Amino acid sequence: METIADPVVYKLVRVEGDGRLVPATDDEIMEVEDFLVDEQIELPVVTNAGNVECISNESSSGKPQKESSEGLLPSEDTEADAKLSSHLEEIVPSSALSLDGSINESGRKGERSKHPDGPIESGSSASLICLSSKLDFYASNEEICLDNLSIRELHELFRATFGRETTVKDKLWLKRRIAMGLTNSCDVSTTTFTIINNKLLKDKDDSLQNTNGMHAEGSDGGPKNLGYEDSPASHSSQLENHQVVSAKRSGNLSEEEYGTKIAGHEETSLTSCARPLRNVPSNEKTSNERTIVTRLDSLGGSGVQVPYVSRVRRSRPRKNIMALMKFDPSGMGVTAKLFATEPEKDKQRSVMSTIEHGKNLVLKQTDSSEDNSDDSIVAVPTVKGGMRRKHHRAWTLVEVMKLVEGVSKCGTGRWSEIKRLSFASYSYRTSVDLKDKWRNLLKASFAQNLLMMSRKHAAVPIPAPILLKVRELAEMHAQVPPNVGPRLATNGSRSLHQTRSGYL
DNA sequence: CTTAGGG
DNA sequence: CCCTAAG
Structure with a gap:
C-alpha cells in the first residue's frame, strides 16, 4: 500500500470520518470500476491508432501553427506521445493559465494524496475526493481526477469542457482530451489523469518542468492558446490533406467524433485545414466567416465534399431546424427564406449562423446520428416585425479559461483586445459576450463564498481554481462587487485556500 | 466601433 | 444574450 506502483491506486482514496485519507484497496478500486461502468461500455475499448493534432492558436503571432503526431491511443501511445509533447513544448509553453502556485509541490512531494495546505477537513474539504460519481469533481477545489470516471461521466465532462458531445467510448482518449482542455495544454503524456489547479499532475519526473511552468504565470505568461484537433487515424486513409474520412463508414465503433473538431477552435482549425486544400492565406481571417471549408466526407460512400460546419452543436439535431422551418411555410429553402425574413439590421453573426445551418441542413441530412448538428437557436419576435435569433451557446471551460487568461493579460475592459487575442477563433463570441x-x-x-458550494446543477460549474483566478483578477482591477463583504475583498485569493470549513 | 450597464 | 447610451 505504501509503494505506489499503480498510479491509479494513490488517486483512489477515501475520506474517513476524521478527515484522514485512506487509500483504497485494490478490491475497492475494482468495485468502483464496476460500479462506475455503465451499460454502454461493454463495447471493446477502442484500440485504433489515434492521431492528434495540436494547433497553436495565432493569439499573438497571428499565424496559426500546427503540429501533428501519430497515434495517441494505447498502442503507440508512449512513443507518439513523447513525440507529440516535445513538438508541443516548442510551440506552447506547457504552462497555461496556472491559477495558483500554492500547491506546486504536491506533485513532487511524497504524499500526493495529502493536501499541501494540511490535513483535509472532513466537512467541506472538497479537495481530494476522487471517487465522486457525479460531476462533483468540479466542486473539488483543486483536483479533478479523471481516472475513475465512467464513460458516461467522461462524456459529461467532455461536454462541459468543450461544449460538444462526444460518443467516443475510449476512456483513455476521453481523458486525454479532457485533460488537454482543462490544462490548456497538449502535454498530457501521462497515464494517470489528475488535474490540479488546471495542471495535469505528472507521474513522471517532468513535474519539475511542469512546476516551472506554473510559476511563469501572470501577465507575461505568453500566448498559450491551443487549438486541438482530434482525428485519430484509425484507418489507412488519414487526413493527409486534412480530409477527414468519416469514421462512420468504417462501421465499427462509433468514432465519428474522432474526426470532429474541438469546440471553439474551429476558425483556426479551419484556416489551417483549409490551407492545404485551397491555399487560404492566413489573413483570410478578416473575412473569416465567409470562408467555407470543405472536408472530404464519406457520405454515401462516395467521398463527397462537405462544407465543414464547425460550429459546436449540442444535441437535438433536427428539432431546431424544424423551428426554423416554421418560418418557411412556402417550402422555400431555409436559407433563402431566412434571409428574406431577417430584417436588414441583422448582424453578420446571425446571417452566418443561418448559412451554417442551411448548409448543415442541406448537406448533412443524410447524416443520421451526428450529434453535433445544432444548438439552441430560438427565434424570438421583434417589435419591429422581424425575427431575431437568440443564440444561447453555453460557455465551455476552455472558453472560460481563455477569457480569464485574456483578462489577466489585457486587463478588464479591453474586450475587443481580448477578443482579438484569445478569441480570434471563436466567431460567435463578441467582445460584448x-x-x-x-x-x-x-x-x-x-x-x-457566500453560498453555494456545490450546486450540482449548474450548467457548467466553473472549477474553483478558475473562480479563484477570476477573483484575483477582479481585485487586481478593483472590480470587487459592492455586495461582497470587505473582508473578502481584503483577504482576496487566499481566503479560498485558507478556508477551513467552508466559511471563514 | 468599443465600452459600460441595464434589461 | 440583447439593447442602448455614451466615449
Missing part, C-alpha cells in the same frame, strides 16, 4: 461573461464570472467567483 466576453464582457458579459466576465461579469458573470465575477459574480460567481465572489458568490462562491
